[in-house]
Amino acid sequence: MRSRDGVLETDLSVHDEKLPDGTSRYCYLTSDGKPSPTLRLKPGDQLVIHFKNDLVDLDTATPAIDKPLAGAPICTTRPKVDACASGAMTPISTNLHFHGLTVPPVCHQDDVLKTSIQPDDPPFEYRLRIPDDAPPGLYWYHPHLHGFSKTQVLGGASGALIIEGIERADPQLAGLPERVLVIRDQDLVNPDAPPSKSEPVMTKSQLDNDGDVANSGTGFGKPSKDLSVNFVPVPYPNYLPARLTMKPGERQLWRVLNASAITYLNLALLVGRTPQQIGIVALDGVPLQFHGSPSPSVQWVNHIGLPPGSRAEFIVEGPPAARRPCW
Numbered sequence: 001m002r003s004r005d006g007v008l009e010t011d012l013s014v015h016d017e018k019l020p021d022g023t024s025r026y027c028y029l030t031s032d033g034k035p036s037p038t039l040r041l042k043p044g045d046q047l048v049i050h051f052k053n054d055l056v057d058l059d060t061a062t063p064a065i066d067k068p069l070a071g072a073p074i075c076t077t078r079p080k081v082d083a084c085a086s087g088a089m090t091p092i093s094t095n096l097h098f099h100g101l102t103v104p105p106v107c108h109q110d111d112v113l114k115t116s117i118q119p120d121d122p123p124f125e126y127r128l129r130i131p132d133d134a135p136p137g138l139y140w141y142h143p144h145l146h147g148f149s150k151t152q153v154l155g156g157a158s159g160a161l162i163i164e165g166i167e168r169a170d171p172q173l174a175g176l177p178e179r180v181l182v183i184r185d186q187d188l189v190n191p192d193a194p195p196s197k198s199e200p201v202m203t204k205s206q207l208d209n210d211g212d213v214a215n216s217g218t219g220f221g222k223p224s225k226d227l228s229v230n231f232v233p234v235p236y237p238n239y240l241p242a243r244l245t246m247k248p249g250e251r252q253l254w255r256v257l258n259a260s261a262i263t264y265l266n267l268a269l270l271v272g273r274t275p276q277q278i279g280i281v282a283l284d285g286v287p288l289q290f291h292g293s294p295s296p297s298v299q300w301v302n303h304i305g306l307p308p309g310s311r312a313e314f315i316v317e318g319p320p321a322a323r324r325p326c327w
């Protein structure tokens, strides 16, 4: 979704459901049913989101709106609490955080300490102005409700936000075909698959309670989370790839967001098994060459480490055309 005449205004709701395998999914939807829209704005633009919390309590699976408060007489409605002040931490509360933007941490903008929106609240208005000097690049939005951020982000609640104008940092980027790749983590699709020798093995003492270290939940040859690319899961143990197509030798600008809750990524572009050169132009929403920094505008590397929340924008070149097969 792009801003027009300096404004990007949209409805956005958040939903959750429990899948038959017991895992939970969360997603953002626009009013016409599009999931997790990429929001594209220019410096100085207004972003207005009419945000509706449509979460249900997945443990009881009854709409939370029908549940009276514990101890309250039946048929009374839940007392209204101020979404700007309550700070309520419940599984059906949520809010929005705009990761990387330098916008004020106040209610209706980027406050996440007190702002807590409930399912029976009317649409909550987020209204913020992108600073004139915002670096052009990739940002993102996700829930930041303390105590439940991880559950909601792991379930898929996240989306990309792009500040336009990266070609101002490097004119060779102008007009390059663009890909926005959002990598999310999720509970294992095949939790009962046997451990594999190709997965890292960690000793138990190197693991924390979440299995975050090396993404090795068991410590014994099995990842703790699967990954998805733009919601296409690429699950352990077979890793059936998500597919993109591009022309031989074509240059593209890839904008990759690590929207995972706990997974560290080591990104490489392999042709066969050989890492290719990729040209980093921006990290965490900031071009390498910006406001007179001494860095070159492109740094060619063969892999990029990307912690949770981080973004990398880089130039890739499609592999050469395969030789015509003979038959």
Ligand SMILES: [Cu+2]
Pocket: 097, 099, 142, 309
């Ligand atoms: Cu964040």
